[in-house]
Amino acid sequence: MSDPAPFEPACPFPIENYPQVLLAHGGGGRLMHQLIQRMIVPAFKNPWLEQQHDASIFELGGQRLAFTTDSYVVRPMFFPGGDLGSLAVHGTVNDLAMAGARPLYLSAGLIIEEGVAMESLWRILASMQRAATAAGVQIITGDTKVVDRGKGDGIFINTAGIGVVEQTVSIAPASIKPGDAVLVSGDLGRHGMAIMAVREGLEFESSIESDSAPLAGPVRALLDAGVEVHCLRDITRGGLTSVLNELAEASGFPIHVEEARMPVREDVRVACEILGFDPLQVACEGRMVGFVPEPEVERALKIWSGIEVTAGAVRIGEVGQGGAPRVILKSTIGAQRILDMGSGEQLPRIC
């Protein structure tokens, strides 16, 4: 057919090395990071995307608003501790919260495969609404597309979200400073292991439930108490390892963490061993890292410990002064090693 390709600018992504998109390009690891940094950000070149933040902030009429989007393609659609619908609400609410925004409104874009049971669709929609109500947001606009059987996979959901940033300080990777303490808000790796246990048909003594939850409440609690927060990031694809690597790169500082301080539940640790995963690379959907200056650590942890979803918050390390912007892990036996981002091949379609 007649399709003269219009002029394209040169692509900074090394297409010769990766002529086709791989599953790992969506896996939250090194390959995805490269695709975003060398293809997507350059394509849309603007200062917002270059901030590498979960949500972009813009000003309008003297107000600061946050805007974010995420698509959700997790399989299976229903899993212990949640489902595609609640995940699609929590994930976007959390991306807004990570920018210090109060989440207000969501959109819902559904891409449904022909043949999906209407009953399943209704359950997913009802779950979205319950999650939205619990998180204090409204789903005010939507779209529905249907694709032919075999051209989709059940239901995919995109949610975009708008929030308002009420404080004047910027909670962002660029605000991270040497000496900041690094906190995590609870135990790691449960969402990923809940999904993998279902996929692999594994039965553990206790069921591992996803940690999927909205985090706007505990963020608001810190801000309302006047805690000085430098940066927040929810831990999703690629796990803690990807988040810390991204933030080391974006801030320009090394991050030092200790293996012995990492909160991982025993059943999750066992499941990870059986399936050959590193819990620090496994996705959460209701956990975040927080960067606060040393004098604020005690107060921040006290506030979080009083809120159910962050009751397991601990300090795992601190931001270093000099050296390459890497993540350095002190192992339980005292050795230091660089914690590299995984390629992203291990856990496809976890969110």
Add this chain to the structure above:
Amino acid sequence: MSDPAPFEPACPFPIENYPQVLLAHGGGGRLMHQLIQRMIVPAFKNPWLEQQHDASIFELGGQRLAFTTDSYVVRPMFFPGGDLGSLAVHGTVNDLAMAGARPLYLSAGLIIEEGVAMESLWRILASMQRAATAAGVQIITGDTKVVDRGKGDGIFINTAGIGVVEQTVSIAPASIKPGDAVLVSGDLGRHGMAIMAVREGLEFESSIESDSAPLAGPVRALLDAGVEVHCLRDITRGGLTSVLNELAEASGFPIHVEEARMPVREDVRVACEILGFDPLQVACEGRMVGFVPEPEVERALKIWSGIEVTAGAVRIGEVGQGGAPRVILKSTIGAQRILDMGSGEQLPRIC
């Protein structure tokens, strides 16, 4: 697996009649309308969705903002007159414009099937950026997911958009009044026929190119000139017929239109005849209907005639006073018939 279904409210959609999602549930016709009105709107029950508008308007700090979302799953990804990328920008820009908003910021959520050529991805992204620049919007936040081969179909794009509503009047279905003239901004059915011609491998004497284009400019031109505009709606899935039926229902008034006034290009009319389509049910992606009071008709048409994308604007009918909220077509031989919404089965994945 352990999956105790949480309590769901009763679903007002007749699941017993449609236990599974059909392709037609995304086709822009009667079945899609029913799915939205009886399942999706009730699930998220709130006044915004009940307005049945292309974009939802909310107030924040004394400003009125518009928010909208659409996913794009068109096949093929490249077609005469456009591609998936430009379509994904134009469609969302247009939804904002239809609410009288000035489009400002877009999000981009990509769902990519494993194996897509990187080169195609880059072409689509570059096309999005060109379209965004031309429409005066910025793509400030994004997300990338990859699904396994055979679980998607090339690239799906969701774009959500934010705009600001600067005028005080409400451009919405509820503002339609008896006696309003009904305008269309240009010739009908080109986008759908461009896609179908490619799919069917048809060769016409002249290539039919999609009308895909941003409409924010011609909307702004009316508003800047102070033209009183009651309602605008872009003509997409289901064509003019679906749009007019939706607006008759939403406004509560009948809409009378004349077949002889419908602008359909000769090659599009021929293609429709060959393929068995009604041009009034075929999608456009750069056309809108406008409802203006009688005294404003001449001025509105004059303004639009001076802008390339709306140069073919004409008046096709008017809003009636009483009777059922239906669409009545006066045929070329003078007979009147009710123009019913199609089921939506004819043109899957047109946008």
